Amino acid sequence: MNRYLPARIPFHGPAAIVALVLFLFLSAxxxxxxxxxxxxxxxxxxxxxxxxxxxxxxxxxxxxxxxLGKYADAVAQFSDAINKNPxxxxxxxxxxxxxxxxxxxxxxxxxxxxxxxHDPKLASAYLARGTARWLLGDLSNAEADYRALVQLRPDxxxxxxxxxxxxxxxxKGQDVEAFFKGAYEASSDRTWALSGWxxxxxxxxxxxxxxxxxxxxxxxxxxxxEVRYMIGHEDVKTGRYVxxxxxxxxxxxxxxxxxxxxxxxxxxxxxxATGRPDLCFSTLEDYASRMGRELDDSQRLQASQSCxxxx
Amino acid sequence: xxxxxxxxxxLGFVLVLFVGAARAGDxxxxxxxxxxxxxxxxxxxxxxxAQFSTEIAQVKAYADQAKQEMTRAEKDTDDDYDAIVKANxxxxxxxxxxxxHDNIWESAEADGRFAEMLHAQFKVHLxxxxxxxAGAPVPNPSETAELSKMSADFASSHGDALVQAVQxxxxxxxxxxxxxxxxxAMASGRAIPAVGVARLYYDTPGEKTEPTMQAVAALxxxxxxxxxxxxxxxxxxxxxxxxxxxxxxxxQELAQKGDSPTWRAVNREVAEALQNxxxxxxxxxxxxxxxxxxxxxxxxxxxxxxxxxVANTARSTADDVTLIYRKGEPKVxxxxxxxxxxxxxxxxxxxxxxxxxxxx
Numbered sequence: 001m002n003r004y005l006p007a008r009i010p011f012h013g014p015a016a017i018v019a020l021v022l023f024l025f026l027s028a029x030x031x032x033x034x035x036x037x038x039x040x041x042x043x044x045x046x047x048x049x050x051x052x053x054x055x056x057x058x059x060x061x062x063x064x065x066x067x068l069g070k071y072a073d074a075v076a077q078f079s080d081a082i083n084k085n086p087x088x089x090x091x092x093x094x095x096x097x098x099x100x101x102x103x104x105x106x107x108x109x110x111x112x113x114x115x116x117x118h119d120p121k122l123a124s125a126y127l128a129r130g131t132a133r134w135l136l137g138d139l140s141n142a143e144a145d146y147r148a149l150v151q152l153r154p155d156x157x158x159x160x161x162x163x164x165x166x167x168x169x170x171x172k173g174q175d176v177e178a179f180f181k182g183a184y185e186a187s188s189d190r191t192w193a194l195s196g197w198x199x200x201x202x203x204x205x206x207x208x209x210x211x212x213x214x215x216x217x218x219x220x221x222x223x224x225x226e227v228r229y230m231i232g233h234e235d236v237k238t239g240r241y242v243x244x245x246x247x248x249x250x251x252x253x254x255x256x257x258x259x260x261x262x263x264x265x266x267x268x269x270x271x272x273a274t275g276r277p278d279l280c281f282s283t284l285e286d287y288a289s290r291m292g293r294e295l296d297d298s299q300r301l302q303a304s305q306s307c308x309x310x311x
Numbered sequence: 312x313x314x315x316x317x318x319x320x321x322l323g324f325v326l327v328l329f330v331g332a333a334r335a336g337d338x339x340x341x342x343x344x345x346x347x348x349x350x351x352x353x354x355x356x357x358x359x360x361a362q363f364s365t366e367i368a369q370v371k372a373y374a375d376q377a378k379q380e381m382t383r384a385e386k387d388t389d390d391d392y393d394a395i396v397k398a399n400x401x402x403x404x405x406x407x408x409x410x411x412h413d414n415i416w417e418s419a420e421a422d423g424r425f426a427e428m429l430h431a432q433f434k435v436h437l438x439x440x441x442x443x444x445a446g447a448p449v450p451n452p453s454e455t456a457e458l459s460k461m462s463a464d465f466a467s468s469h470g471d472a473l474v475q476a477v478q479x480x481x482x483x484x485x486x487x488x489x490x491x492x493x494x495x496a497m498a499s500g501r502a503i504p505a506v507g508v509a510r511l512y513y514d515t516p517g518e519k520t521e522p523t524m525q526a527v528a529a530l531x532x533x534x535x536x537x538x539x540x541x542x543x544x545x546x547x548x549x550x551x552x553x554x555x556x557x558x559x560x561x562x563q564e565l566a567q568k569g570d571s572p573t574w575r576a577v578n579r580e581v582a583e584a585l586q587n588x589x590x591x592x593x594x595x596x597x598x599x600x601x602x603x604x605x606x607x608x609x610x611x612x613x614x615x616x617x618x619x620x621v622a623n624t625a626r627s628t629a630d631d632v633t634l635i636y637r638k639g640e641p642k643v644x645x646x647x648x649x650x651x652x653x654x655x656x657x658x659x660x661x662x663x664x665x666x667x668x669x670x671x
Contacts, residue, residue, distance in 0.1 A: 131585060158549060
């Protein structure tokens with residue numbers, strides 16, 4: 001007895017034949033159904049793979065359109081990517097950026113929100129939304145986004161700079177100081193935070209306070225370039241030109257990528273104040289190089305006159 | 312006055328020399344990069360410095376290109392500024408700058424000229440990124456020290472002959488580029504996990520094939536390229552937001568105007584930079600996700616499989632990331648370091664010539 005047969009079907013007479021035919025039909029169908037299910041699943045999976053692949057291709061097309069300045073095309077391509085893969089957070093973010101380029105701010109905001117709802121840790125979405133908000137003057141919400149960004153990326157100097165910039169815009173100078181101080185104290189590798197902290201002290205409390213803190217740090221063994229620069233910088237600001245020459249002249253030979261461009265300009269000021277016009281002049285030439293410029297004859301004359309005390 | 316670069320305002324008595332820079336483009340990025348490369352070359356022994364004459368010339372060429380672009384764009388804004396100065400004798404720098412800003416949003420022509428200058432500034436940052444890449448092979452003292460340490464560590468475990476072969480290879484240079492990029496990234500808080508590809512390179516001496524090495528070079532290349540994209544767009548965004556439109560009142564005026572060339576340019580520049588940064592993050596994520604940090608297994612067969620898998624993944628990821636940057640041309644992208652060996656489409660496998668065999 002086939003265990004699949006209904007127990008109550010009498011297996012004799014026409015009914016048995018009907019049942020048998022039905023059974024055979026169903027039996028024949030059963031494996032066929034399984035096969036169809038498997039095939040359908042495979043088709044569905046293949047279709048899904050294809051859709052994901054198409055979504056990826058559309059997203060890449062959109063990237064290219066953005067860089068070609070074809071923002072409306074980019075919006076359409078990112079929309080296509082989203083239609084094919086509604087979970088593709090980066091596509092929402094990308095479409096938001098294209099909408100921003102078109103100055104469709106509401107659409108951009110909606111897309112940034114969608115990107116973050118799909119991936120709450122998508123740092124670049126906080127950067128984008130915060131920047132768009134900052135651009136439009138919505139400082140409190142920009143601050144919230146940048147705060148989330150720096151929490152996700154505590155070592156990112158650019159993110160920190162953006163966050164500090166908004167706080168400054170909001171008149172929260174003390175918060176900037178606390179933020180950079182905290183970032184530096186959490187990791188002394190973050191020398192950019194050290195720099196931000198000292199500049200914030202200068203903004204909040206003045207050059208003397210910043211010089212005091214810089215000297216205190218140096219005395220305690222913090223000899224990073226940022227501290228040495230700040231001592232020289234504040235020496236210039238407070239008129240201690242001899243000291244400034246000492247601190248700033250040694251920075252001139254360090255990697256220009258790590259030294260503020262102002263070093264040469266401030267050093268020229270200090271040289272002039274200490275009666276060394278020749279060094280003042282050569283440092284101004286150096287400053288011009290750092291600024292990516294060259295002094296023409298007229299500027300050389302002006303520089304020479306400035307360094308020699310002429311107006 | 313907040314909208315102007317602080318360093319320009321602080322110039323004091325030298326300001327007169329660079330009045331153009333006060334309302335036009337900033338070329339300090341170009342100046343600093345060019346100076347940095349030249350300083351690094353000057354620190355090298357004379358015979359070594361000569362090896363990098365091509366790179367230095369290339370850096371200078373990019374600097375000249377940037378200067379030309381900026382000079383062209385800022386000439387008109389210079390004229391606008393000079394006209395204000397002449398029309399307002401005795402006005403302070405702050406007053407002149409305010410009048411200059413007012414002029415931008417009151418005059419469509421001045422507005423257009425400022426927008427042009429912003430776009431030129433963007434191109435200058437692309438030039439700067441090219442300069443960074445072109446000058447990257449010129450070592451600086453700290454990198455040289457690091458390279459020496461890497462070499463010493465490598466020599467102690469792998470033998471001098473192989474070290475020499477490796478150091479002279481393009482792939483090594485690419486890998487070193489990754490190490491530099493990784494350090495840079497770590498310094499700015501963005502980990503670039505090159506550990507997988509580094510393991511493939513260092514932990515399997517004598518077992519790698521040419522296609523494997525090409526996969527390493529390809530992935531190293533896109534990693535460096537990703538950092539270049541990130542650098543250029545961070546600089547671009549930083550300059551625009553931190554200097555050109557830092558002043559809130561100026562931003563509000565531009566936004567109220569709504570459809571000015573400057574405001575359009577600002578939105579485009581910001582959006583493109585944000586998108587490129589998002590793309591660089593996505594590229595980094597993909598590079599990070601696919602490479603193992605575990606060492607290769609000891610069993611020879613599993614080890615070969617491991618090498619093949621990592622190399623295949625490295626290659627496919629490199630192609631994928633390359634496609635992100637330039638769809639349709641998976642093998643070559645502009646941002647790839649010029650020193651990289653040309654990529655071969657040959658599949659990665661366990662056959663082929665061994666690097667260590669040729670080295671020993």
